[in-house]
Amino acid sequence: MQPTLDAAPAAPALDTLRHVFGYPAFRGQQQAIVEHVANGGDALVLMPTGGGKSLCYQIPSLLREGCGIVVSPLIALMQDQVSALKLLGVRAAFLNSTLELEHVSVIERELLEGELDMLYVAPERLMTPRFQQLLGQARIALFAIDEAHCVSQWGHDFRPEYIQLSVLHERFPNIPRVALTATADNATRAEIIERLQLQHAEVFLSSFDRPNIRYTVVEKDNPRKQLLRFIRSTHEGDSGIVYCLSRKKVEETAKWLRGEGLNAYPYHAGLDAETRATHQNKFIRGDGVIMVATVAFGMGIDKPDVRFVAHLDLPKSLEAYYQETGRAGRDSLPSNAWMAYGLQDLVLQREMIEQSQAPDEVKRVERQKLDALLGYCEAPACRREVLLRYFGETSSPCGNCDMCLTPPQTWDASVAAQQALSTIYRSGQRYGAGHLIDILQGRETPKVVERGHQHLTTFGIGKAVSDVQWSSLLRQMVAQGLIGVNEHGGLLLLEPCRPILRGEAEFMARKVREATPGGATSVRKEIEFESDEARALWAALRQCRRKLAEENNVPAYIVFGDATLKQMLERRPASLAEMSELSGVGDKKLERYGEEFLEVLKGHARQYG
Incomplete structure (x- = not known):
């Protein structure tokens, strides 16, 4: 039975969830994972993007004595999560290549003196002799290995340095380890267990289903115009990601979308680091920004209000597709995964496989993965059934994909x-x-x-x-x-x-299918306004959030996500006590921001009362 706000006395894990993170109850297997790791057990956690993986190591880090060491492959993810944790009152820090030596020394001292609850670190730094020596002198609560699928040589995000992480088990056998990923088929799961020496770990396998995402595949017929029609009819003013296969196509598509009046920016590995950082910052902190990118963009991006992910080219595999589309709707509000696909996409992907320098066995696996993706694109019935079956999960027709909404003739x-x-x-x-x-x-x-x-x-x-x-x-x-x-x-x-x-x-x-402006891709907006008064309040709440985000130099969603603002719009709290009952409003955020949002609500009530 799920705990509720009236449950008393609250268990430590639930108490931390409520007062630090502001959520009334755990979701799915979160509570079982948190308690298992907090009690010293190893775990492999497979949970879809937006399913709340971070809490599965953040709460045990706060419950156990010492500092939780979080291995993360991307700088952007570290910085965002640390900023969010600090606003919650958690003593968090990160170590990566962006820091000056003086700042690094301060963080290392804080680690040794027990002044940190969580420390995010890249795998490359973790494996250096200096950092290993540092870990030997510190009190460690746990090791969390995020994006654990990076250990798999068969995967689409293979990172060689991840293979070395088995040293954590060898050097620190009594410290619990939790490996987490949103994308892993059976072969990848087995490889994670073997390479990270998690043979005795408890495996927590959640459903891979993201019911808030609507899946649509259209036959290519002037794909740019199809994309524009999709955005105009369904996602005007929303944040989204458009994936293209080549850097040239990324540049051309972003330029074309800007010419059509959309706030779009390119992102690929060929751009200089400063330009990539600038564009990523605009996307993370802005509203209604569209990032046109190669697959170099996205892993670790924590922006919860991405309303759509579009593919103008076929991705490499269903794993890649699942992970990329999973960047939409992390806040559980309605979102779209849209793809334009043609036979030439298949030809191009096959050419890339055959012309690569990979061993024959790798090419064979890549061909199989491409065939599975082709089967998804040409699915005669529910797409979600095909997608989930690939990850070993059975389901019934979802009612929220193009094939279910408009069954093909x-x-x-x-x-x-x-x-x-x-x-x-x-x-x-x-x-x-x-x-x-x-x-x-x-x-x-x-x-x-x-x-x-x-x-x-x-x-x-x-x-x-x-x-x-x-x-x-x-x-x-x-x-x-x-x-x-x-x-x-x-x-x-x-x-x-x-x-x-x-x-x-x-x-x-x-x-x-006959092309239609919205067609089966249309999805209800995440906020549906019953009146002009509600629309005005929503705008005022977002303006307040934007102002506070700028003052604190953090992305707007770190102040409060759209899901929390939506509750303010619907429930109109009139006191701090009432606001504390909203999901996503923990003690520190209530103390820091509560009064400002109450003023917005009260001022709006006076104006429209």
């Missing part, structure tokens, strides 16, 4: 499939989709004429099917293993296609 594509397969075979099994469609449509393009393909018996037999439907049909046939893609993007026949080619089996295909 199907058609008997058996004849069309035979025509496509015959064209692939007769043209030599070496050409891409565009050339094959030209043959099927009977177009005498220079390439068709040069190769004499206008004389094929299949030339022009597919005019009854539109180009876009042919493209979709070919993708579906690839997804179902009927045709393959070679390293140059050419389509070729696979053994399972024989029954269809011979007319011994039928092939049912999805019809292409």
